[in-house]
Amino acid sequence: MPPTLASLVHHSALKLTVRAGEGHLDAPVRWAHASELADPVPYMEGGELLLITALKLDAEDPQAMRRYVKRLAGAGVVGLGFAVGVHYPDVPKALLDAATEAELPLIEVPRRTPFLAISKAVSAAIAAEQYRAVTAGFAAQRELTKQALSAGPEGLLLALAGQVDGWAALYDASGAVVASAPDWSTRRAARLTADVERLRERPAPASSVVAGAEDRVELHSLGTGRRPRAALAVGTASTLGTAERYAVHSAIALLTLTTERSRSLHAAEQRIGAAVLRMLLAGEPDHARTVAGDLYGGLLDAPFRLIVAEVASASAARVRVGAAAAAASASASASGEGAAEAGPGSASAAVRAAVADASAGGDPLAALVDVVEAAAARSGEALLVVPYGERLVLLVVDGGSGVRACAEYAAALEAGRGTSGRGPAASGEEAELVMGLSAPAGPIAAATAYKQAEQALSVARRRGRALVEHEELAAGSVLPLLADDAVRAFADGLLRALHEHDATGRGDLVASLRAWLSRHGQWDAAAADLGVHRHTLRYRMRRVEEILGRSLDDPDVRMELWLSLKATSMGSD
Numbered sequence: 001m002p003p004t005l006a007s008l009v010h011h012s013a014l015k016l017t018v019r020a021g022e023g024h025l026d027a028p029v030r031w032a033h034a035s036e037l038a039d040p041v042p043y044m045e046g047g048e049l050l051l052i053t054a055l056k057l058d059a060e061d062p063q064a065m066r067r068y069v070k071r072l073a074g075a076g077v078v079g080l081g082f083a084v085g086v087h088y089p090d091v092p093k094a095l096l097d098a099a100t101e102a103e104l105p106l107i108e109v110p111r112r113t114p115f116l117a118i119s120k121a122v123s124a125a126i127a128a129e130q131y132r133a134v135t136a137g138f139a140a141q142r143e144l145t146k147q148a149l150s151a152g153p154e155g156l157l158l159a160l161a162g163q164v165d166g167w168a169a170l171y172d173a174s175g176a177v178v179a180s181a182p183d184w185s186t187r188r189a190a191r192l193t194a195d196v197e198r199l200r201e202r203p204a205p206a207s208s209v210v211a212g213a214e215d216r217v218e219l220h221s222l223g224t225g226r227r228p229r230a231a232l233a234v235g236t237a238s239t240l241g242t243a244e245r246y247a248v249h250s251a252i253a254l255l256t257l258t259t260e261r262s263r264s265l266h267a268a269e270q271r272i273g274a275a276v277l278r279m280l281l282a283g284e285p286d287h288a289r290t291v292a293g294d295l296y297g298g299l300l301d302a303p304f305r306l307i308v309a310e311v312a313s314a315s316a317a318r319v320r321v322g323a324a325a326a327a328a329s330a331s332a333s334a335s336g337e338g339a340a341e342a343g344p345g346s347a348s349a350a351v352r353a354a355v356a357d358a359s360a361g362g363d364p365l366a367a368l369v370d371v372v373e374a375a376a377a378r379s380g381e382a383l384l385v386v387p388y389g390e391r392l393v394l395l396v397v398d399g400g401s402g403v404r405a406c407a408e409y410a411a412a413l414e415a416g417r418g419t420s421g422r423g424p425a426a427s428g429e430e431a432e433l434v435m436g437l438s439a440p441a442g443p444i445a446a447a448t449a450y451k452q453a454e455q456a457l458s459v460a461r462r463r464g465r466a467l468v469e470h471e472e473l474a475a476g477s478v479l480p481l482l483a484d485d486a487v488r489a490f491a492d493g494l495l496r497a498l499h500e501h502d503a504t505g506r507g508d509l510v511a512s513l514r515a516w517l518s519r520h521g522q523w524d525a526a527a528a529d530l531g532v533h534r535h536t537l538r539y540r541m542r543r544v545e546e547i548l549g550r551s552l553d554d555p556d557v558r559m560e561l562w563l564s565l566k567a568t569s570m571g572s573d
Contacts, residue, residue: 002028003125005049005079005105011121014113016081019091021105027078032122034115039071046076049107049122051115053083059092069098080104081118085111130242137246144247148254156254157181163247166215166236170255171196173229173374188215189233195219196231204228218248222256229374230259269295273384277393281450285443296395299382303398303440307406308453310391311364312434312461364433365392368409372396375405393450398440410435410467434460435467491564497547509547510565512540517562521552 006025009016018025030047036055037043044050050072058064072080080099082091091108099106109118140163147155157168158181169180169189175196180189195210199219206228210217215235221228232255234240234248276296279288289300369385372394376383383402384395396402413433436457441449452470460468498509512530516537519526527534541552550557 002030002129003122004028005107007125008049008118008121009107014118014121015110016113016118017108017110019082019096019106019108020099021079021103024078024103024105027105029078029122030126032081032115032119034119038068041071041075044072044075044077048077049079049081049118050077051081051083051109051118053086054092054095055087059088059095062094062097065092065094065098066101069095069102069104073102073104078105079107081107081109081115083109083111083115133242133246136243137250140243140247141250144250144254148258153255153258154179154181156251160234160247160251161185164234164236164240164244166234168235168251169233171231171233172378173200173370175200175231176378178230178378185235188235192217192219192233196233199231200228220248220252222252222259224256230255270386272296273386274388276384277386277388277395277446280443280446283444283447285446288443288446296382296384299384299395299397300443303442304395304449305398305403305440306438306446306449306453307394307396307403307435308388308391308450308457309365309368309394309433309435310457312432368392368406368433368435369394371409372402372405375401393453403437406435406437406467410465413466433466436460437467437469439470487563487567491567494548494560494564495568498544501543501547507540507543509540509544512537513544513561514565516541517558517565521558 004026008014008029009018009025028047029049030045032049032051033040033044034051035043036052036057038056040050057068069080082088082095084090091106096106109115140159143163144156144159147159151158153170157170157179160168161181167180167182167185167188169185169192170178171189171193172178175193177186177189177193180186192210195208196219199206199208199221202221204221204223206221208219210219215237216239217233217235218240220232220234221230222232223229232248232252234251236244240248272291272295276288276292279285279291285300289297292300369392373383373385376396379401381397381400381402384393386393386395394402394406396406434457436453436455436459438449438452438456441452456468456470456473459473460466495510498513501507501509508530512526512532515529516523516526519529523534523537527537530537545552552558552561
């Protein structure tokens with residue numbers, strides 16, 4: 001404990017006597033300061049024991065003393081020491097009455113006790129307290145380190161709670177409680193999830209204080225990167241002392257070490273993951289399982305999905321969005337239930353922060369890895385992440401947290417693109433993330449799953465989507481693919497001569513061709529749809545053949561014409 005007025009009064013060498021304010025002697029003394037100024041308040045910080053001889057004070061004037069004492073108390077001075085036998089043989093009654101009225105401790109200092117002795121006693125007590133705090137801090141550091149090595153984060157939190165006489169909790173990047181101590185603190189820690197999410201949105205390292213009716217909680221971010229990987233909460237009944245502060249700082253350092261993997265370990269794991277992926281794609285699942293070992297072996301024991309992600313040019317992707325949006329929406333709705341079920345409003349704070357970081361110039365692929373790794377860690381799932389050229393390949397458990405995290409991240413990305421005010425006409429080459437998701441597969445079919453993910457990635461890039469599942473392609477329609485600019489250009493070129501013919505008013509060849517093809521070449525049915533005689537329709541189809549220089553008896557020609565008609569009609573809708 002820091003020195004108090006009571007400890008100074010009980011100091012046998014000082015011989016101090018309390019003359020007023022006996023009920024406030026437990027106030028801590030930050031320093032002892034001698035001043036004979038008539039108004040020393042501008043030079044006070046609060047917490048001082050002010051020592052005076054009343055050299056420049058009219059200590060016998062009641063009104064002057066009342067104003068003097070009132071200003072001292074208002075400035076946070078905890079006590080007033082008056083030296084008797086210097087200018088006044090005893091404490092003046094006016095000063096004594098003013099101190100009593102203001103309940104400011106007034107201490108009589110005998111003539112034989114120099115002010116310097118009081119200052120030395122305060123300084124020695126403060127130094128002793130600081131030494132005790134440092135010693136206790138080192139002891140706490142040793143205990144916390146021991147618990148971290150033997151019992152992990154849970155043991156460390158329990159030891160920290162004991163050190164601060166309160167509670168402690170560890171949160172992951174999403175704000176979910178990972179561990180807490182003692183057991184009763186779990187509910188209290190869970191109520192701070194929103195505060196932890198707000199803390200994560202600030203650059204690391206960051207901290208904040210949440211003052212509640214029941215306790216005072218300090219929140220600290222953990223991690224060495226731009227985005228914190230975890231957070232520590234410490235709840236106490238009052239402000240932390242010096243020793244407790246040392247313990248908290250030690251816990252922050254130890255927890256950062258446990259949550260941040262070393263770069264060399266991460267690089268080694270990536271090399272193993274790359275080897276496992278190459279073996280799977282080469283059709284060597286047994287060798288892949290052997291290399292995976294305990295690190296990734298469990299991932300190969302159940303159905304998994306492959307995700308291929310890359311960064312595409314935003315301006316190139318947006319050119320296709322206007323033409324393909326309606327068709328892609330129809331295809332997605334036709335695919336039924338899929339992995340991408342998360343709506344933009346359901347994005348967690350961790351996902352929103354990752355999207356914001358990527359939008360602000362960060363690495364979109366790194367942000368995706370952070371989101372998926374955090375989700376997999378919370379559910380205890382294995383995860384394989386491999387940089388593959390300019391792409392990123394993720395192997396995740398089918399139906400697991402990794403797939404859901406990708407879907408949530410994609411939904412948040414598309415929501416951000418839709419509300420950012422950047423339309424198809426926007427300029428620039430901003431980087432936007434696109435992902436392709438394979439169907440569920442096993443180790444034997446890994447190569448097929450990779451091809452499926454590549455196909456879905458190509459469609460995602462073409463449609464301006466953040467994520468496309470391969471199952472969407474099979475369950476949807478081929479028609480949305482006709483929205484491609486190259487297909488539209490081919491269709492316009494193939495049908496241009498017919499449109500120019502119709503523009504002269506010499507016949508409706510395009511409408512007749514569409515009706516005839518839709519009726520599979522049935523003359524009577526197509527003529528009835530057009531309201532013309534079948535001989536008229538036959539004449540028109542001969543004119544189509546003459547103008548195009550192609551035979552309608554060729555099934556390939558009929559297919560090209562039908563798809564061209566569909567492509568041009570989609571573009572005009």
